Amino acid sequence: MIWLAGAMIRIYRQARFYQIEEYKSGRYLRWLLARRGRWLPARPAGAWFVGLLLALFISDAPGSFVPSAVGVISGMIAVWPPDEGEVKKGFKATARAKRLLSAAFAWAALAAVGVLVVIPHLPDVSDLRLAALLTAGFALWLFAPLWLVFGNLLMTPVEAAFRRQFVCRAARALDEVQPTVIGITGSYGKTSTKTYLAHILNGRWKAYPTPKSYNTLMGICLAINNDLAGDYGVDYFVAEMGAYIPGEIESICRLTRPAISIVIEVGPQHLERFGTLENVAKAKYEIIRALPPDGVGVFNWDNPYVREMYERGYPGTRLAISKTVNPADVPPGGPRFVASDIDETLDGLRFTVTDVQTGEREPFVTPLLGEHNVTNLLLATAVAVHEGMPLRDVARRARSLQPAESRLVRQTTPGGITIINDAYSANPVGAAYALRVLSLHQAGRRLLITPGMVELGPLMDSENRKLGEIAAAHATDVILVGAGQVEPIKAGLLAADFPPERLQVVETLAEAVNWYQNTLKAGDTVLFLNDLPDTYSS
Amino acid sequence: MSAKRKTAVGVIFGGRSVEHDVSVVTGHQVMRAFDPERYEVVPVYINRDGRWYTGEPLLELKNFKDEITSYKGVMSAVISPSVEHHGLIINPTSGRFERSRIKRLDVVFPAVHGSHGEDGTLQGLFELADIPYVGCGVLASAVANDKIMTKIVLSQQGLPIVEGVSFSRAEWQEAPDKVIGHITHELPQYPLFIKPATLGSSIGIGRANDETMLRAYIEVAANLDRLILVENAVTGCVEINCAVMGSGLDVRASVLEQPVSWEEFLTYEEKYLRGGEGMKSAERLIPAPLEPDLAEQIRQMAIRAFRAVDGRGTARIDFLVRPEERTIYVNELNTMPGSLAFYLWQEDGLSPQQVVDKLVEFAREAHAEKRRSTYNYQTNLLEVAAQRGLKGVKGAKGRAIRPV
Numbered sequence: 001m002i003w004l005a006g007a008m009i010r011i012y013r014q015a016r017f018y019q020i021e022e023y024k025s026g027r028y029l030r031w032l033l034a035r036r037g038r039w040l041p042a043r044p045a046g047a048w049f050v051g052l053l054l055a056l057f058i059s060d061a062p063g064s065f066v067p068s069a070v071g072v073i074s075g076m077i078a079v080w081p082p083d084e085g086e087v088k089k090g091f092k093a094t095a096r097a098k099r100l101l102s103a104a105f106a107w108a109a110l111a112a113v114g115v116l117v118v119i120p121h122l123p124d125v126s127d128l129r130l131a132a133l134l135t136a137g138f139a140l141w142l143f144a145p146l147w148l149v150f151g152n153l154l155m156t157p158v159e160a161a162f163r164r165q166f167v168c169r170a171a172r173a174l175d176e177v178q179p180t181v182i183g184i185t186g187s188y189g190k191t192s193t194k195t196y197l198a199h200i201l202n203g204r205w206k207a208y209p210t211p212k213s214y215n216t217l218m219g220i221c222l223a224i225n226n227d228l229a230g231d232y233g234v235d236y237f238v239a240e241m242g243a244y245i246p247g248e249i250e251s252i253c254r255l256t257r258p259a260i261s262i263v264i265e266v267g268p269q270h271l272e273r274f275g276t277l278e279n280v281a282k283a284k285y286e287i288i289r290a291l292p293p294d295g296v297g298v299f300n301w302d303n304p305y306v307r308e309m310y311e312r313g314y315p316g317t318r319l320a321i322s323k324t325v326n327p328a329d330v331p332p333g334g335p336r337f338v339a340s341d342i343d344e345t346l347d348g349l350r351f352t353v354t355d356v357q358t359g360e361r362e363p364f365v366t367p368l369l370g371e372h373n374v375t376n377l378l379l380a381t382a383v384a385v386h387e388g389m390p391l392r393d394v395a396r397r398a399r400s401l402q403p404a405e406s407r408l409v410r411q412t413t414p415g416g417i418t419i420i421n422d423a424y425s426a427n428p429v430g431a432a433y434a435l436r437v438l439s440l441h442q443a444g445r446r447l448l449i450t451p452g453m454v455e456l457g458p459l460m461d462s463e464n465r466k467l468g469e470i471a472a473a474h475a476t477d478v479i480l481v482g483a484g485q486v487e488p489i490k491a492g493l494l495a496a497d498f499p500p501e502r503l504q505v506v507e508t509l510a511e512a513v514n515w516y517q518n519t520l521k522a523g524d525t526v527l528f529l530n531d532l533p534d535t536y537s538s
Numbered sequence: 539m540s541a542k543r544k545t546a547v548g549v550i551f552g553g554r555s556v557e558h559d560v561s562v563v564t565g566h567q568v569m570r571a572f573d574p575e576r577y578e579v580v581p582v583y584i585n586r587d588g589r590w591y592t593g594e595p596l597l598e599l600k601n602f603k604d605e606i607t608s609y610k611g612v613m614s615a616v617i618s619p620s621v622e623h624h625g626l627i628i629n630p631t632s633g634r635f636e637r638s639r640i641k642r643l644d645v646v647f648p649a650v651h652g653s654h655g656e657d658g659t660l661q662g663l664f665e666l667a668d669i670p671y672v673g674c675g676v677l678a679s680a681v682a683n684d685k686i687m688t689k690i691v692l693s694q695q696g697l698p699i700v701e702g703v704s705f706s707r708a709e710w711q712e713a714p715d716k717v718i719g720h721i722t723h724e725l726p727q728y729p730l731f732i733k734p735a736t737l738g739s740s741i742g743i744g745r746a747n748d749e750t751m752l753r754a755y756i757e758v759a760a761n762l763d764r765l766i767l768v769e770n771a772v773t774g775c776v777e778i779n780c781a782v783m784g785s786g787l788d789v790r791a792s793v794l795e796q797p798v799s800w801e802e803f804l805t806y807e808e809k810y811l812r813g814g815e816g817m818k819s820a821e822r823l824i825p826a827p828l829e830p831d832l833a834e835q836i837r838q839m840a841i842r843a844f845r846a847v848d849g850r851g852t853a854r855i856d857f858l859v860r861p862e863e864r865t866i867y868v869n870e871l872n873t874m875p876g877s878l879a880f881y882l883w884q885e886d887g888l889s890p891q892q893v894v895d896k897l898v899e900f901a902r903e904a905h906a907e908k909r910r911s912t913y914n915y916q917t918n919l920l921e922v923a924a925q926r927g928l929k930g931v932k933g934a935k936g937r938a939i940r941p942v
Contacts, residue, residue, distance in 0.1 A: 176640070178642070202909070203906075203910060204909050205909070230622055232622060232640050233621045233642075
C-alpha cells in the first residue's frame, strides 16, 4: 500500500513534466532517461536495496514483526516525496490531465493488485515473500512514469475524439463570427507582433488576439471556444501559429482559414525538432500556402529565408518590410514598408517609416525597447495600412504600445534597481538586441542572468558561445543558471576576456535573485534573459 | 468582418412616431439603393407601438398595406446594446419552436424620421452597441430634432434665425394669459407660426393671424409636445432646401430646391402624399431659381449650420429666403430627411447607390474616429477598494488611484 501511495504521488509529480512536454510520450521519456537522478533517484533505490538485504539475511522466528517493520520502514523511506524545489510552471488540473492521471492511477492500482495476487502463490519462505514484495513495490514506484505513458496510450483514442470535437466546436464558432483571420508565424517575434498588430488595429476596428503565447492547434481552439465564440463584434482574429512539427501550421490554417499571413523570421529556434533551417522554412511556408489566391502575404525582407518566400510569388498580394534597406533606393519588387533612422534610447525606439508605394513618410515613436521590435512593428504596420488605416493613424497608435508579457519589460524595484524582463525570448537575434538594451543603462553595474538558449539543435553550442561573446561586451556581471548547459556561454565569455571574478554559475534562479538583491544598489540594472522550463533544471 | 463577405447593413424604418409611414417609404428607397453585389440588406421594422421585427417579407413595400407582422418569416428582433452581439438578436425571447440567434450588422442605417429615431435615442443605442451607423450622432440628432435648441445653437454660431419664443405645456396650462402676454410683447406682429418643438413633417404646426387662432393652435401643439415654439411668420419669402453630406472637415452641399406651393402653408398632404411615392414627385423647382451668388451663399450657410450642430453623414437644411431683399433665415435641420434627399443629389450626378455608399463610408469613418479615443482606462481602483473597503477608497481618491 505504501509503495502504491508513493507511486501515485510520483505519478502526480511527474504529470507536470508530461504536461510541459506537451503529452508526448517520446519527448517525456527522453527527458526522463537523460539523467539517472530522474528515473532512479538514490534514496529510494538505496532504501530498497538495504531493505532487500535485511529481508534476505535477517532470519527470524516466525510471526515476528521484524520483517513487516523492515518492509514498512524501507518503503516509507523510499517513497517519501523529495522536496521539489522551485516550481515555475505548476501542474494544471485540466480535464485532459485529470483523465491522464486517472488512467495512470488505474494502471498502478492494477499492477499493485496483480502483485498481491501473485505473492501468496510464491513458496512459503517468509524471506522470499518479503523480498518479492519489496521488489515489486519498488518496481511499482520506479515505473511510475511508465504508468503515465500507459495511461496516455490508453487515453489516446479518447483524447483524439475529444480533440476532434473541440476543433469542430472552434470551427463552428469561427463560422458564426466570421472575423478576418490574420495568421502570424516565425521562429521568434510572434507574440510581440501579434500584440502590436492587435493594438494598432484596435485603433480603428476590433481585433481579438490569441491570449499569451497560445500558438498550437489546441491553444487556438481554446482561445476561440472560450473568448471569440459569441463575440460578433470582432472584426479581426489575430492568431499566432507555432510550428513544432511539419504540418502543424497547415492544420491550424485548415481550421482558421487566414486571409492575411505574416512570416517574421526563420531562425534556429526549435531546430532540434526540425533538423535543418530549410525544414523550418518549409514548415513556416505552410501559412502562405494556406492563403486563398486573393489573400495577403506579409514578409520580413531582411531574413533571407523569408525573402525567398516573398519572391516565390504567391499569393498575388504580397507586402514586404525591411529595416535595413535604404528607403531612397529600394529595388523594384522590393519591400514596401521601410524603416530608417532607427534610434534607440532608454525612452524607447524612434524611427521613420516610409511607404515606398505612396511615398508617405511618418515618424514612429514608441516606448518599446529592442531593435527587433522595429521589424515586428513594420509587419503590423503593413497589415494595418493594407486594411485601410492611414499610416499616420498607425504611428499614433504605436505611441501607446506596451511590450508583450515578459518581453523586454522594464521595471524599477523599490530599491532603485532596473529590472529588464526578457524571460520569454530565447533566440539569438532577440538576445543580442536585449543585451544592447542592457548596455543602454550606463549608470551602474549591468548584470545578466541567463540559463542560455536551448532547442537550437546542432547550433546550440555555437550560438550560446556567440551569446557569451556578445554578453562580454554589454554586461559588467554575469550569472549563469544551471551548470548543466551553460558551458558554451561561459567559454564564450572567457574567450572575450570577460573577467572571471565577475562571472558566477549557480544552480537555481533563486540563488541568482538572492545575489543581486544583496549586492546591487540603486542605478544598477539586471537583465533576465530567457527562463527555462522546469524540465531543464537538474 | 471578412474581406469577401458582403457588408451587412441593417436598415431600420417605421418607428414610434407620427412619421412612421414616411419612414417606411424612405426605408424602402434606401434598401433599394444598396448594391446587392456588395451589401446584404437586413430590414428592421419598428411598428407604431415600438415593436421590432426583421425578416424577408419586410423587403417588399407592398406587403405593408396588410398587417405586416402576420407574414410568415417576420420575426421579432432587437438590436442588442451589448457589444459582443454587434447587431440583431433574432427571437430574443426564444420559445419552444424558435431559437434565438445573432445576426451581426456591419453598419446600421436608421431611416427613421422624427421621435424615437431622428432625435438621438436610436443613435444612443448604436453608440452603446458600438456599431457604425449612418447619419448624425446623438447630440446633433437631438439638437436638430428640437426646434428651440436648434435656434439657440445656430444663433450662438451667428447664423440668421427667425425670432421666436418658447414655453412649456405646463407654463401654458398654468397661466395661458401670462404666456400670451409674453408672446405679444416679444412678437407684436401677426401672423405667427406655432410649432411643437420636436415634431417633424409640419405636424401640429399652425399659422395664426390673430390671438384667437394663436390660442387655438397653441392648444393643438400642447397636445402633441411638451415644449412649444412661437415664431414670426416670415412673409413674402420662399422656402429653399439644401442637402449636405460629409463628415468632419469634408462637407458638401447639394443643389437647392424650392417647393413650389408655398402660398399659404405647406400642409402634410402637400409635403408627402401628393404623387404617391415619397417626396420624389412632389412639386418642386430644382435647382431653385435664385441668383447664383445667393444660391452659393445659402449653400455655404447650409454647411455652417451642419457644422454648428456637429452634424455628420447627411442632413437637409431648410431656409426661408426673400430673394429680392437677399435675406436668409435658417429654418430647420432634418438629420434624416425624407427620401434621403436622393432627388437633390441626383442633380449633382450622384445616384442613390452612390449616396448610400458614401453614407456608409462616413459612418465607418465616424466609428473609426470614435475608436481613436480611449475608453478602456485601467486603474487600480478596484484593487485598492478590495483591500481597504469602500471607506478607504473614498479617502484615497486622487492619491492612491493611478493608471496601471
